[in-house]
Amino acid sequence: MKIFWAVVGKELLSFIRSWQLVFVVLYAFSFEVYIAGSGIELKPRNIAVGYIDASGGGLSQKFLSYFHAPEFLEPILFESQEKLSQAVFDKEIMVGLVFDDTFEQNFRKNHATTLHVLLDATAASQAFTALSYLQNIAINFTARTFPVELVTHKLFNENADNHTFMALTELLSIVTLLSVILTAVVFVKEKEEGTWDIMLLMPVNAKIIILAKSFSQVIIVMVGIVISVGFVIFGVFDTPINGSFFAFLLLSFLYAFTGAGIGLFIAAIAKDVMQVAQLSIVIMLPLIFLSGAWTPIYAMHPWLQTFSLISPLRYYIEGTESIFFRGTPFLELYPYFLGVTLVGSVVYAIGFRKIGRLF
Amino acid sequence: MELNVENVRVYHKKSLGIAGASLSANEGEIIGFIGADGAGKSSLIHAIAGVIPFEGDVTFNGLTYHSPKEAEPLKPSIGLMPQGIGLVLYDLLTVDEHLRFFANIHNIKQDVTFKAYKLRLLKMAGLDAFQDRQAGKLSGGMMQKLSLICTLLHRPKLLLLDEPTTGVDPLSRIELWEILDEIRKSEGTISIISTAYMQEAAKMDKILLFDEQEIIAQGTSSELLDSVRAMSYVEGIKTQEPCIRTLHATYCLSPLEAEHTEPSLEALFFVNALQKGKKMPLIEITNKEKTVELPDVVMEAKGLTKVFGSFTANENVDMTLHKGEILGLLGANGAGKTTFIKMLLGLYPIDGGELTLLGKSIQTQEDRQALKASIGYVSQHFALYNDMSVEENLLYFASMRGIAMDVAKSRISRYALELGFDEYLNAMPHELPLGINQRFSLASALLHEPVILFLDEPTSGVDAIARAKFWELLKALKERWEISILITTHYMSEAEFCDRVVLLRQGKKIADHTIAEFYAEHPKAQSFEEIFLEYYR
DSSP states (O other): OHHHHHHHHHHHHHHHHOHHHHHHHHHIIIIIHHHHHHHOOOSOOSBOEEEEEOSOSHHHHHHHTTOOTTTBOOOEEOSSHHHHHHHHHTTSOSEEEEEOTTHHHHHHHHSOOOOEEEEOTTSHHHHHHHHHHHHHHHHHHHTTTSOOOOOOOOOSSTTOOHHHHHHHHHHHHHHHHHHHHHHHHHHHHHHHHTHHHHHHTSSSOHHHHHHHHHHHHHHHHHHHHHHIIIIIIIIITOOOOOSOHHHHHHHHHHHHHHHHHHHHHHHHHOSSHHHHHHHHHHHHHHHHHHHTSSSOGGGSOHHHHHHGGGOHHHHHHHHHHIIIIIOOOGGGGHHHHHHHHHHHHHHHHHHHHHHHTTO | OEEEEEEEEEEETTEEEEEEEEEEEETTOEEEEEEOTTSSHHHHHHHHTTSSOOEEEEEETTEEESSHHHHGGGGGGEEEEOSSTTTTSOTTSBHHHHHHHHHHHTTOOOSHHHHHHHHHHHHHHTOGGGTTSBGGGSOHHHHHHHHHHHHHTTOOSEEEESSTTTTOOHHHHHHHHHHHHHHHHHHOOEEEEEOSOHHHHTTSSEEEEEETTEEEEEEOHHHHHHHHHTTEEESOOOOSSOEEEOSSEEEESSOOSSOBOOOOTTHHHHHHHHHTTOOOOOOOOOOOSSOOOOOSEEEEEEEEEEEETTEEEEEEEEEEEETTOEEEEEEOTTSSHHHHHHHHHTSSOOOEEEEEETTEEOOSHHHHHHHGGGEEEEOTTOOOOTTSOHHHHHHHHHHHTTOOHHHHHHHHHHHHHHTTOGGGTTSOGGGSOHHHHHHHHHHHHHTTOOSEEEEESTTTTOOHHHHHHHHHHHHHHHHHHOOEEEEEOSOHHHHTTSSEEEEEETTEEEEEEEHHHHHHHOTTOSSHHHHHHHHHO
């Protein structure tokens, strides 16, 4: 036990001494989370709209009056469809509207008409959100003949604020990344500096060294989580937490050990820190993909949905969301705890064995 | 074709690299730089090569330059080989690919003359049979030869080599030297070479002695030897005068009534240290805190074999190590010395043969675990944790070995005094000269008072004074503690301090004698280097 704490103490001291590493970790837990939360913008902003109008102007102008700041810039009138197409092509405008000469006629006559829309779909999500705005505008006209009003009740995230959601997801990804890389690096650095051999010659149980070393990195990640949640998630984004903070910390702790297990596995294979970086990306990207951090799991191919069950990050993300947004009571969180613990202990055991062979 | 260096000063950030260095060299001359680690040799070499900014003038081939930019037009005629084995090589490229790569980056037309020159270089380096081998799979000596011919590929007129032979075995060193000698004769190249081997320096046309960022002496080998002859005496003289004793000789500034000895160039360092009034750490080893009864044979290896894939690193090696014996393990780079030691330590599994340590047959990992407390090991590169101070390193090693804190502290402060690193206890390892790191690695290997010590090239890259002190220390440990030491080295002069020497060649043992027996078998030999070469020629 004395040796365990000696190793933990030494690793923490080494960590604090290497200020570059401290900087990177602090940056990841603060600014990186902040940028992810504040920077990613899915709502349309400042979209350039162009149009040609051969309809005579009554209805079309009414229609255009819906395009206003901050979502849209003032619509620009083009002389011909060629010029409009060219402008879309040159990325001067993103949305081109074509009001042809029958637009208003048909509307008055049949209560049905066609509006042609040119959409630059390279910025896909902006383009399609813009499209749904357009459809909403169109519905406002049609609603006169089809009077159904939608009244929405937004649950769990009342302001429909995606900042808190993005920031939280980013934090969880960073926990994954750092727990893996930090653990792998403390082992591989010993390989690089040649202290590995010295360590092997110590009359110490190798299991204690492995456990102590990975534990020390878990501590660093936990401190990072507390800082990040305190200053960024609560401080800047003012995210509400409806569940138990302690449950979140416990889940994070279990999860950080899972990450450390992956780190051990990587450390057993990699020769130097460079290879750690490469291997981490190769191993972690599928885990993050499958976790639902970027794509909701229900939107995945059924095969991938099954695969996603092995991504520990999936349980961590779902568990964390439940704690923060849904306020699920502690006892009802058991599927997530079970998932993280099960996948985590398998992963850690594999990593532990793999690196243990080198001792 | 002439090189003139006037008053060159180099600063690294705030610290001084070299102060006011001047020298001149003519076509075909070889200039040797000698001096301790960090004395300014590399700084001057890099300044002359025009790769770092400096103050003062360097004139070569009629062009004077002060900065990398001004030196640009001369780059095609300058060749620089930086310090470190295989530093300019790419592990995964073959020998031939290296030559073609370096030809391409120097924009050399690969015509008939080039091909003939390339073949000549390959033959000189003895690499013509290994053109398809990857650089990562070459031995250290071969890597250095490959680096050298890659540097020579564009036929530089000014060749700058920074410790090309450090960590290279005597045979490869001679081959490297032969390449240089032939090139300077046929191409008239000026070569500037820094070296840690005084036998090599003795062959150079002019030698510059560096100390504390200054050139303190220059001249031919015989001129320099003349300057210190009067201060060199035979070993083991007792006097009140301030003097430095080594296992070879005694150096004293004031005249003594004693027999003189013929000095080697190493004497320059000792005399310089005396002139600067430096004190040598007193080597005094106290007795062990507890003594244990030991068997007479502490290590016995029978037919040890290690195979890496299709390559046999050690084949049927027998070796015994007696109580209180210093056993030297010598051989060319890649002869299997390090592999053998790592097998003894259990860092590599044994593929064949039997090993007995301290009377116990080693079969399983558990057998080893019990013996770890009796064995000390210093690896080739003094493996230490770079982000912890010397004292923290030692305390950490002590706690890993389960030594009580107060015992550890008292031992550390005692070793620090005895091994002469007490003023560096709070420094970080990477700030220290190699000689200090070496001593404190030794201290970390001695913390648990082992009975067997394995030392893998502990003196490579360490300066002459530190090496002499290190050997004194080993002798004292052997006498006081009855410790057994297995040591590898590339300094043939050090082999003479061993009780017995084992020679390895291509993984096989080819000789195992005491020093006296070696000399008896080779009566004509003047030094151990000559005996060594007899076995490898």
